Amino acid sequence: MPTIAVLSMKGGVGKSTITLGLASVAWERGQAALIVDLDPQANATMGLDVLAPDFTTNDVLADGRPGIAADAVSGTGWAPHIKVIAAERALEHRNTNEGRHSALRLRTALASLPRAYDLVVIDCPPSLGELTRNALSAADLAVVVTEPGYFALHGAAQAIEAVEIIRGTTNPGLRTAAIVINRARPHLAEQQVRIAELREAYGELVSPSVLPERTSVPQAQGAGIPIHAWHSPGAREISELFEDLYDEVLPDLKIGLP
Amino acid sequence: MSEASISNQRPALAKAADADLHPTTPKLEPINDLTSKAGSATSDVMRAPKKEKLVTIKLDIPKSVRKSLRIEADKRGLSVNQLINAVLRDRTRS
Numbered sequence: 007m008p009t010i011a012v013l014s015m016k017g018g019v020g021k022s023t024i025t026l027g028l029a030s031v032a033w034e035r036g037q038a039a040l041i042v043d044l045d046p047q048a049n050a051t052m053g054l055d056v057l058a059p060d061f062t063t064n065d066v067l068a069d070g071r072p073g074i075a076a077d078a079v080s081g082t083g084w085a086p087h088i089k090v091i092a093a094e095r096a097l098e099h100r101n102t103n104e105g106r107h108s109a110l111r112l113r114t115a116l117a118s119l120p121r122a123y124d125l126v127v128i129d130c131p132p133s134l135g136e137l138t139r140n141a142l143s144a145a146d147l148a149v150v151v152t153e154p155g156y157f158a159l160h161g162a163a164q165a166i167e168a169v170e171i172i173r174g175t176t177n178p179g180l181r182t183a184a185i186v187i188n189r190a191r192p193h194l195a196e197q198q199v200r201i202a203e204l205r206e207a208y209g210e211l212v213s214p215s216v217l218p219e220r221t222s223v224p225q226a227q228g229a230g231i232p233i234h235a236w237h238s239p240g241a242r243e244i245s246e247l248f249e250d251l252y253d254e255v256l257p258d259l260k261i262g263l264p
Numbered sequence: 265m266s267e268a269s270i271s272n273q274r275p276a277l278a279k280a281a282d283a284d285l286h287p288t289t290p291k292l293e294p295i296n297d298l299t300s301k302a303g304s305a306t307s308d309v310m311r312a313p314k315k316e317k318l319v320t321i322k323l324d325i326p327k328s329v330r331k332s333l334r335i336e337a338d339k340r341g342l343s344v345n346q347l348i349n350a351v352l353r354d355r356t357r358s
């Protein structure tokens with residue numbers, strides 16, 4: 007039911023990884039999830055093991071009729087309860103303002119579709135342009151991703167400002183659910199400083215689930231399988247952190263595991 | 265009326281007209297500029313300059329592209345033949 011937009015200022019920080027991580031928790035727990043890939047690079051689509059989908063978010067946004075997104079839902083290679091609206095390169099055409107209500111096209115096209123799922127995750131492109139505006143306008147919650155580098159604080163601030171702007175314009179119900187630090191190598195003193203800076207600036211908004219750098223992340227993505235299905239100590243560690251993040255961001259969805 | 269019967273009535277989603285265009289391709293919008301090279305009336309877009317002979321070419325394209333072409337041509341009130349002529353003329357600068 008809740009719709010989460012995963013965003014960041016930059017590319018390569020882990021938006022698609024966190025999108026896929028949340029999807030992997032849903033996969034593990036048998037909850038119905040819809041991933042909406044709004045990045046023309048289509049990394050989340052590939053990570054979900056989707057080949058040649060009939061329709062994509064480009065078609066949905068180009069059309070824009072209320073509820074039309076339902077026509078574009080595809081299955082994934084993961085499981086029947088994990089669905090996707092795939093992305094494709096041509097989605098880049100939609101990253102410009104298309105006139106009145108341009109930022110509301112995704113929300114309009116999704117209409118009541120999110121109600122059919124326990125969770126909807128929108129993977130944003132690496133910019134704060136029209137596609138990200140559409141994602142934020144359609145979402146209930148925003149998850150901001152950052153790396154613990156020199157520009158971490160700046161990047162997080164920019165993304166949170168984007169959330170504020172959308173809250174003040176097209177989507178008053180939107181709120182930032184968490185700032186997630188990804189690709190951490192906590193033994194590096196520089197990173198400790200950056201993480202402390204973020205905590206100082208944003209307090210509890212910074213998720214306690216700090217995701218370390220683990221080779222199993224690109225491996226599972228390359229294989230097109232959920233990180234929960236990748237059997238290595240690193241994958242297990244990351245999977246547990248994704249579960250904590252899932253419960254933090256979606257406390258209402260916490261269910262007893264068998 | 266139930267939601268299902270409403271959704272059955274609306275035309276299904278189709279591939280976007282630009283689905284097969286690389287993102288750096290200039291938008292097709294200014295087709296009137298293209299047509300103006302041949303003349304001002306839209307039907308002139310398929311006419312070769314002066315009395316040039318028309319030739320027929322056979323072209324293999326994905327079905328999805330044909331569909332996009334039809335949609336795009338419809339939007340502009342052209343035939344697919346006219347649209348392709350306009351685009352090719354622009355691309356080859358002839």
Ligand SMILES: Nc1ncnc2c1ncn2[C@@H]1O[C@H](COP(=O)(O)OP(=O)(O)O)[C@@H](O)[C@H]1O
Binds near residue numbers: 049132217220
């Ligand atoms: N915690 C991590 N450990 C190792 N590799 C990671 C981690 N997070 C992301 N990566 C890798 O970094 C690359 C970029 O991550 P990605 O999630 O695609 O970023 P974005 O979606 O923000 O562009 C991908 O190849 C991904 O597999």
Ligand SMILES: [Mg+2]
Binds near residue numbers: 045047050
């Ligand atoms: Mg990505």
